[in-house]
Amino acid sequence: MRLTRYYRASPDEVWAAITDASSIARWLAPVHDLDLAPGGNLELKLDSGARLLARVRAVQTERLLELDWTPPGEEPSVVRFELTPDGDGTVLALDHRLIDARVGMRAMSRWETHLTRLDVLIGEVEAR
Amino acid sequence: MNALEALAEPTRRRIIELLAEQERSAGEIASHFPTSRPGISRHLRVLREYGLVCTRGDGQRRLYSLDPVPLQELDEWLQRYRRFWDNRLDALDTEIRRRRRAT
Numbered sequence: 001m002r003l004t005r006y007y008r009a010s011p012d013e014v015w016a017a018i019t020d021a022s023s024i025a026r027w028l029a030p031v032h033d034l035d036l037a038p039g040g041n042l043e044l045k046l047d048s049g050a051r052l053l054a055r056v057r058a059v060q061t062e063r064l065l066e067l068d069w070t071p072p073g074e075e076p077s078v079v080r081f082e083l084t085p086d087g088d089g090t091v092l093a094l095d096h097r098l099i100d101a102r103v104g105m106r107a108m109s110r111w112e113t114h115l116t117r118l119d120v121l122i123g124e125v126e127a128r
Numbered sequence: 129m130n131a132l133e134a135l136a137e138p139t140r141r142r143i144i145e146l147l148a149e150q151e152r153s154a155g156e157i158a159s160h161f162p163t164s165r166p167g168i169s170r171h172l173r174v175l176r177e178y179g180l181v182c183t184r185g186d187g188q189r190r191l192y193s194l195d196p197v198p199l200q201e202l203d204e205w206l207q208r209y210r211r212f213w214d215n216r217l218d219a220l221d222t223e224i225r226r227r228r229r230a231t
Contacts, residue, residue: 001209005217009224017224027219096209
């Protein structure tokens with residue numbers, strides 16, 4: 001999944017907004033832990049109270065931030081922010097890839113849930 | 129393997145793109161790839177098994193087309209991620225403006 005946005009601001013302004021803890025809290029989620037060196041952790045507090053853990057895979061100041069992105073209960077996926085200067089502004093490309101197929105399959109196969117439920121019911125009947 | 133993993137393979141994804149344009153025979157599909165014809169047939173069989181493409185007979189030929197249902201479900205699922213980031217990137221715009229006013 002890829003989204004691109006144009007912001008009327010220089011790359012250093014956009015970079016500051018995506019890496020400053022108080023800014024992240026305003027546009028993404030409250031920050032519990034922030035260390036943007038390679039291998040460092042970004043921990044976000046979700047509305048549910050659960051924590052989302054992101055680990056820095058790659059970082060290039062004002063250009064690139066790539067994170068292993070692990071929402072609670074999901075396998076890690078990869079989120080990448082890439083900044084490119086464009087005239088008076090900056091283009092931000094956001095890539096969210098390697099989203100766990102199983103998460104998708106859970107959403108895709110509603111019928112599978114029904115079949116599982118049916119299996120459980122059959123099991124209960126047989127157990128009686 | 130599941131339907132999403134079936135789609136992760138580049139040749140199969142390209143086949144899906146070709147079929148998104150129009151219904152095609154196996155020969156037509158194979159002509160777009162350097163891979164051998166049996167190789168393409170194997171990919172088509174996988175896509176069929178996962179319910180991503182369907183076939184109909186047309187005389188001697190077998191025509192392949194996309195089965196839209198699983199792809200729509202996949203799309204709806206991806207839309208959730210898209211909406212999440214869409215909202216967040218709007219909020220980022222607001223935050224960039226706020227920082228600028230603050231300096």
